[in-house]
Amino acid sequence: MLLDANALPQDARLHADICIVGAGAAGIAMALTLAGSGLDVIVLEAGGQEPEPRTQALYEGTVEDAALHSPLDRYRQRQLGGSTTIWGGRCMPLDPIDFEARPYIVGSGWPIGPEDLAPYYPAANAWCEAGDYAYTIDEAFAGPRKPMLEGFVETHFSTHTLERFSCPTDFGGRYLQRLRTATDLRVILHANVTRLEMDESGEAIRHVEARALDGKAFTVAAGSVVLAAGGLEVVRLLLNSPGRTGRGVGNAHDVVGRYYMCHLAGTIGNIVLAPPRRAWHGYDVADDGTYCRRRLALRAEVQREQGIGNFVARLHHPRITDPAHGTAILSLLFLARAFVPYEYARRLHGDERVTVGAWLRHGLNVLRGVPSVAGFLWHWLRERTLAARKFPSIIVYPRSQRYSLDFHAEQEPNPESRVTLGTSVDELGMRRLHVDWRYTRQDVATVQKSLALLAADIRDSGIGEFDYDPGEVEREMTRYGAYGGHHIGTARMGDDPRTSVVDRNCRVHEVRNLYVAGAAVFPTSSQANPTLTLVALALRLARHLQARHAGGEPADPGSPA
Known part of the structure; x- marks a missing residue:
């Protein structure tokens, strides 16, 4: 009662x-x-x-360093x-x-x-x-699925495991x-x-x-x-x-x-696939109707060999604050930042200062892409706002096969x-x-080594390049501080x-x-x-x-x- x-x-x-x-x-x-x-x-x-x-x-x-931790409420x-x-x-x-x-x-x-x-x-x-307790492709789907990265050789990373989504x-x-x-x-x-x-x-x-x-x-x-x-x-x-x-x-x-x-999270670099290679970074719908998403998961034996913590990564849209992405939907999200809940706006927009000129370029991106914006808003209304089982997050398919990398890593106690x-x-x-x-130097090493291994896997597979600045890794992994809740x-x-x-x-x-x-x-x-x-x-x-x-x-x- x-x-x-x-x-x-x-x-x-x-x-x-x-x-x-x-x-x-x-x-x-x-x-x-x-x-x-x-x-x-x-x-x-x-x-x-x-x-x-x-x-x-x-x-x-109170927090010791406001740049590293959100307010406690x-x-x-x-x-x-x-x-x-x-x-x-x-x-x-x-x-x-x-x-x-x-x-x-x-x-x-x-x-x-x-x-x-x-x-x-x-x-x-x-x-x-979150549907059936099935967290691999083979368990969750009756038939074959399109590859996450065409031609990717899974030397250090696997694309076989899933994350599943509650309604929420x-x-x-x-x-x-x-x-x-x-x-x-x-x-x-x-x-x-x-x-x-x-x-x-x-x-x-x-x-x-x-x-x-x-x-x-x-x-x-x-x-x-x-x-x-x-x-x-x-x-x-x-x-x-x-x-x-x-x-x-x-x-x-x-x-x-x-x-x-908490967790170590950030968005870094650019993955550029060589034509005709394609990527799938959206959501799959399992046979039970649950949204699922594949990710690049660092293999356990590699963690032991390298002496680093657990690490996963996902393909991600380009950084929203930079209007050079030319994508109307991303610019719309930037312009609507005041209406995005705090818990998500921080990851979407970060702490970057944006010039007046950049604001204008975002506006031009939206005007040039009105049809795609309309389609996105209709999809969001139908599959997110009004749906009982909601579409989990924003997925943007870039015109070019260019992605940033979103990572999520273990933090050392x-x-x-x-x-x-x-x-x-x-x-x-x-x-x-x-x-x-x-955070510790071991935390930095986990992210640095994982990114280097992923770059090597992409290059050695012959499917493209993962370009990032190793000197920016620590800054990117602490950009949002202690991740989320x-x-x-x-x-x-x-x-x-x-x-x-x-x-x-x-x-x-x-x-x-x-x-x-x-x-x-x-x-x-x-x-x-x-x-x-x-x-x-x-x-x-x-x-x-x-x-x-x-x-x-x-x-x-x-x-x-």
């Missing part, structure tokens, strides 16, 4: 078997998996069903559904190499392996509404009716958790303290508490509660908030890249966050409490009834967007909690059906 903290009696004392803090992808998937299991579950969601500026402002904080939403209300829907599982302890990636190695998540990935795929599914909207009707599940909106109160032993959470912005305060006592509030807010909740040591709950070894990762408490407080009296995101590693999983926050079952090492769900627990970032894997981990945690509370094992790993 759906409740509101403002309607609760002042100082109410609620009780449940399990209390989940946060109703995003992880929290909602867990809650509905536990529904009907015989356990009483409470979910505390800080926001409402719609965006609320006053609530969103609680996410504000961007790329995450304090409302039912969390960041799934704004995500792009890209899904893919981690690669087996991502779980390995790699000597060239400091801090790498998961305490679980791909076999531990394999039973939960198909169900996670269903929760994300807003978990708060899509599963709202089930949240409302579940009789053993209480979802309390506008419930801002302000403190995790320990018991006398200092080894368990006695209760969770929560408040509504308008003053209502209440507590929830539960046998198990799960923090599913996102990779940044989990840190704030842990550090704003003193815990047994006074340094924050779960922070006896000063690990909470360290090893903060670094204990000096961290999230801490700042000096200011929010409306509820909680200290806000301060982010000091950092991928807040990873701040409460990392491991067997050693001195270098991790939670164990292999996502339980905080020093608190016997406190768990963390979400990308915060990832020890490494992979090249993959985190949503599919964090949902799979949440389903695995739900199964663990059912067993822990002797509520019975689920019939399957937690499918939404």
